[in-house]
Amino acid sequence: MRDLRCLARFAASAALTVSVAVSLAGCKTMGMADVTGSLGGRNEASTDPNRAVEIAGDRYRSRPNDPDAAIAYGNALRAIGQRAQAVAVLEKASLANPSNKAVRAAYGRALADNGNFQLAFDTLSRAHSPDNPDWRILSVQGTVLDQMGRNEEARRYYASALRLAPDEPSVLSNLGMSYVLTKELPKAEQTLRQAYANGRADSRVRQNLALVIGLQGRYAEAESIVRADLPPDEAAANVAYLKEMVSGHDTARAAGRGVLASGR
Structure with missing residues (x-):
């Protein structure tokens, strides 16, 4: 339930003009890895993250100079x-393997997760080239730009990624969430429905x-979608939590207006 509750906190903040960047940065499960498609393969023990780290x-540790081992360990962490x-x-792996673009890409994503957005963007830019672009990296660069508040520029990166990978659901999902950040919810829904219709859409898209x-405000419909990934009681609880958070922020804003009015 924690993952969806984290999304709910993010959503309530975005919808009510609280700083989205702060919401994202403070939310463990809504990091860059969750927003975007993976740049590398999933680890071999993904069902148990702690075991995967081990x-x-x-x-x-047995192969400290192996870039693939460093990438796998970094992703697990x-x-x-x-x-x-x-x-x-x-x-460390990037310094030891300065020409390895896969290491640069992984390092850039780790920097973005850690909130080092400008350095992340610059590092990701060196992980591919204009004459040989990687749609996955373009999409991650878009999410970094979104978190820096450069939404229009971010969408140009998503558009470039979609030219290379038409209808790719992870890119469309990122684009949809970009529209959420600027409170363009109908556009966000249209884009996310396009991603959702793709047979390769995963739970993050849903x-x-x-x-x-x-x-x-269409909570029953939201719950029906969430049920694809959660038991009915957990789906209902998560949607109820989202509704509570949104309503709670609305109440706080109304209370604030009341104080101002009474103080005139």
């Missing part, structure tokens, strides 16, 4: 929220669509 860490440690591992639908 396996990847042992491999890394990111998955359990050890962002600073992931940055340290991947920074959660984002449910989020946008819930933000527009």
Whole structure:
């Protein structure tokens, strides 16, 4: 339930003009890895993140100069929220393998997770080239720009990614959430529905669509989408939590206006 509740906190903040960047930065499960498609393969023990860290860490320590081992360990650390440690591992690997673009890409994503957005963007820019662009990296660069408040520029990166990977659901999902950040909820829903219709859409796409639908007050419809990934009672609880958060912020704003009015 924690993942969707984290999304709910983000959504309530975005919809009510609280700083979205702060919401994202303070939300463990809504990091860059959750917003975007993966730049590398999933770790071999993804169902148990702590076990994955043990396996990847042992491999890394036995082969400290292996860039693939460093990437796997860094990704495993990111998955359990050890962002600073992931940055340290991947920074070392990047210095040891300056021409390895896969290491640069992983390092850039770790920097973004850790809130080092400008350095992340610059690092990701060096992980591919204009004559050989990688749609995955373009999409991650878009999410970094969104978190820097450069939404229109971010959408140009998503458009470039979609030219290389038409209808890619992870990119469309990122674009949809970009519209959430600027409170363009109908556009967000339209884009996320396009992603949702793709057979390769994963749970993150469904959660984002449910989020946008819930933000527009259609809670029953949002719950029906969330049920694809959660038991009915948990789905209902998460949507109820979203409704409570949105209503709670509205109440706070109304109370604030009341204080101002009475103070005139």
